[in-house]
Amino acid sequence: MTAPSDRFSQFSDVVTSPGELEATLGAPMPQVIDKVTDHLDDVCRDFIARSPFCLIASRSSDGPVDISPKGDPAGFAKVLDQNYLAIPDRPGNRRADTFHNVLKDPHVGLIFIIPGKGETLRISGEARIVRDPDLLESMAMNGKTPAFTLVVHVDRAFTHCPKCVVSMDATAFSSRPPPPSWSAK
Numbered sequence: 001m002t003a004p005s006d007r008f009s010q011f012s013d014v015v016t017s018p019g020e021l022e023a024t025l026g027a028p029m030p031q032v033i034d035k036v037t038d039h040l041d042d043v044c045r046d047f048i049a050r051s052p053f054c055l056i057a058s059r060s061s062d063g064p065v066d067i068s069p070k071g072d073p074a075g076f077a078k079v080l081d082q083n084y085l086a087i088p089d090r091p092g093n094r095r096a097d098t099f100h101n102v103l104k105d106p107h108v109g110l111i112f113i114i115p116g117k118g119e120t121l122r123i124s125g126e127a128r129i130v131r132d133p134d135l136l137e138s139m140a141m142n143g144k145t146p147a148f149t150l151v152v153h154v155d156r157a158f159t160h161c162p163k164c165v166v167s168m169d170a171t172a173f174s175s176r177p178p179p180p181s182w183s184a185k
Contacts, residue, residue, distance in 0.1 A: 057109040058101035
């Protein structure tokens with residue numbers, strides 16, 4: 001196995017400091033920094049209510065990072081108050097990668113997406129796996145109550161500009177069939 005410090009030795013001019021980044025990119029504009037909040041404001045609440053899909057990034061204590069998709073009808077994630085939101089767990093492949101990771105390192109990152117909208121909502125915070133019966137019952141869908149919900153305490157939240165979504169041809173996801181060699185198992 002290659003030592004982590006040697007993994008990129010084949011590349012020249014590897015950026016290794018924030019100063020090098022800023023020298024090339026420049027400093028972010030004040031409005032980009034000022035829009036970051038430590039709670040769920042009305043913009044965040046509205047975004048979550050309209051989103052049918054989010055990605056959850058988590059990390060195990062031994063290093064690997066995981067990103068897991070979660071989706072249901074719009075509003076599936078529930079804002080509990082200005083500091084907390086809950087994401088129900090529906091039956092799936094039973095890997096429970098996010099849950100296993102949260103048990104070791106509770107820090108998570110979320111990206112909420114609304115189809116047809118360029119902006120995304122980015123949230124980072126600390127999570128717990130919760131089995132509170134009243135909360136679970138409030139998140140029932142089609143008569144089925146989730147066994148768990150991931151409750152996230154929001155540390156940072158902000159909308160992300162649509163530039164990456166605009167640059168991508170999002171219609172490609174709905175207009176092209178998967179290649180013949182692709183199959184989900």
